[in-house]
Amino acid sequence: MTSSAPTSRLTRQGADATTAGALLNIQDLRVRFELPDRTVYAANGVDLEVRSGEVFAIVGESGSGKSVSMLSVMGLVPTPPGVVTGSIRFQGQELMELNRAEMKKIRGSDIGMIFQDPMSSLNPVHPVGRQIAEALRIHRDVSRSEANQRAVDLLDRVGIPNAQGRVKDFPHEFSGGMRQRVMIAIALACSPKLLIADEPTTALDVTVQRQIVALVKELQADLGMAVVWITHDLGVVAEIADRVAVMYGGRIMETGESRDVYGHASHPYTSGLLRSIPRIDTPTRTLLPEIPGTPAPILEPLASCPFHSRCPMSAENCSELLPALEETAQTDHLSACLHLAEIGDVSQLWPIELADTADVRPDGDDVVVAVEGLKVHFPVHRGGRKRRKTVVRALDGIDMTVHRGMTM
Numbered sequence: 001m002t003s004s005a006p007t008s009r010l011t012r013q014g015a016d017a018t019t020a021g022a023l024l025n026i027q028d029l030r031v032r033f034e035l036p037d038r039t040v041y042a043a044n045g046v047d048l049e050v051r052s053g054e055v056f057a058i059v060g061e062s063g064s065g066k067s068v069s070m071l072s073v074m075g076l077v078p079t080p081p082g083v084v085t086g087s088i089r090f091q092g093q094e095l096m097e098l099n100r101a102e103m104k105k106i107r108g109s110d111i112g113m114i115f116q117d118p119m120s121s122l123n124p125v126h127p128v129g130r131q132i133a134e135a136l137r138i139h140r141d142v143s144r145s146e147a148n149q150r151a152v153d154l155l156d157r158v159g160i161p162n163a164q165g166r167v168k169d170f171p172h173e174f175s176g177g178m179r180q181r182v183m184i185a186i187a188l189a190c191s192p193k194l195l196i197a198d199e200p201t202t203a204l205d206v207t208v209q210r211q212i213v214a215l216v217k218e219l220q221a222d223l224g225m226a227v228v229w230i231t232h233d234l235g236v237v238a239e240i241a242d243r244v245a246v247m248y249g250g251r252i253m254e255t256g257e258s259r260d261v262y263g264h265a266s267h268p269y270t271s272g273l274l275r276s277i278p279r280i281d282t283p284t285r286t287l288l289p290e291i292p293g294t295p296a297p298i299l300e301p302l303a304s305c306p307f308h309s310r311c312p313m314s315a316e317n318c319s320e321l322l323p324a325l326e327e328t329a330q331t332d333h334l335s336a337c338l339h340l341a342e343i344g345d346v347s348q349l350w351p352i353e354l355a356d357t358a359d360v361r362p363d364g365d366d367v368v369v370a371v372e373g374l375k376v377h378f379p380v381h382r383g384g385r386k387r388r389k390t391v392v393r394a395l396d397g398i399d400m401t402v403h404r405g406m407t408m
């Protein structure tokens with residue numbers, strides 16, 4: 001195992017904190033992309049474990065390293081320009097030592113993956129049933145007719161109505177939510193022990209998102225598989241995950257059981273994320289705290305806390321040392337902060353304030369957006385030769401006012 005980025009004494013302590021016997025155990029995973037004009041450091045010493053039968057969420061903003069870490073598990077980081085180092089053990093087997101052919105046997109068989117945009121993952125020129133059957137025929141010794149029957153069963157299992165009648169339909173004949181269900185059927189074809197779901201609901205509307213989350217949760221319980229759910233949606237994590245890891249700057253900032261991380265966040269970044277979400281019970285005219293600054297630069301090897309330029313607790317040594325995951329007051333709850341012991345109630349770093357009511361002017365001077373009688377109508381031509389012109393009224397007289405400091 002090689003390592004190019006500097007590590008502090010503390011970094012190894014974090015790596016050693018993982019439990020032996022996990023289904024997936026990642027230690028000191030580093031991924032960099034050596035491009036012609038620059039090197040991008042995407043993962044900077046990731047340590048995590050996923051246990052059999054659990055839902056493990058990885059949450060973080062874009063560029064935090066969550067997807068690239070899981071693509072490394074699947075052996076899907078293009079090398080070159082990617083350079084992947086560290087240890088990835090699945091069921092005790094070191095995946096970093098496998099060649100492409102050996103990795104191909106595991107991918108799609110013992111580890112399945114679903115992606116954000118099912119349309120770009122499905123083959124547009126093959127019926128969906130054939131794509132499910134193909135996954136089975138590659139990895140299992142089954143006849144064509146057995147594989148086809150199993151494709152129907154799987155479509156039915158993931159909630160496609162009239163599965164027998166739709167097995168020969170093409171991807172474009174399904175809605176976005178139904179396409180994601182097809183992707184899940186393909187990923188589950190070989191009954192994997194681990195399903196990696198990379199932001200599978202981001203491209204879907206809220207109602208369909210809920211259906212997909214419920215479906216995966218139900219399948220996970222029925223099949224006893226472990227699920228890694230990658231997301232930036234903290235609401236979904238609270239709903240689905242047994243344990244969670246919060247990533248920032250290509251590192252794990254905090255990890256533990258979901259109820260502990262949500263109820264007793266101990267890292268300034270986690271707390272900032274949780275405090276900045278509007279909640280239904282937040283008083284109206286509340287100013288939510290925002291995390292100042294921009295995401296961590298990823299064009300240099302990481303040598304200090306990646307959050308130091310945005311953290312309200314930042315001290316001199318934060319820009320000099322790389323904190324490792326350390327135990328917090330809760331069992332199995334780790335946080336990577338040099339000043340963990342001093343912070344106390346971390347939520348106090350991100351005060352929620354009421355908007356200055358002196359700014360609320362009864363005469364309406366604090367109005368930021370005012371919409372009155374908004375109409376959007378589309379003329380549509382229907383019929384053959386005798387074309388009829390009708391109008392679709394998408395908006396038909398909308399009034400709306402947004403005041404300063406208001407969440408609508």
Ligand code: SF4
Pocket residue numbers: 267268269305306307308309311312313314315318323336337338339340
């Ligand atoms: Fe903030 Fe320093 Fe802790 Fe990083 S190590 S989270 S900068 S207090």
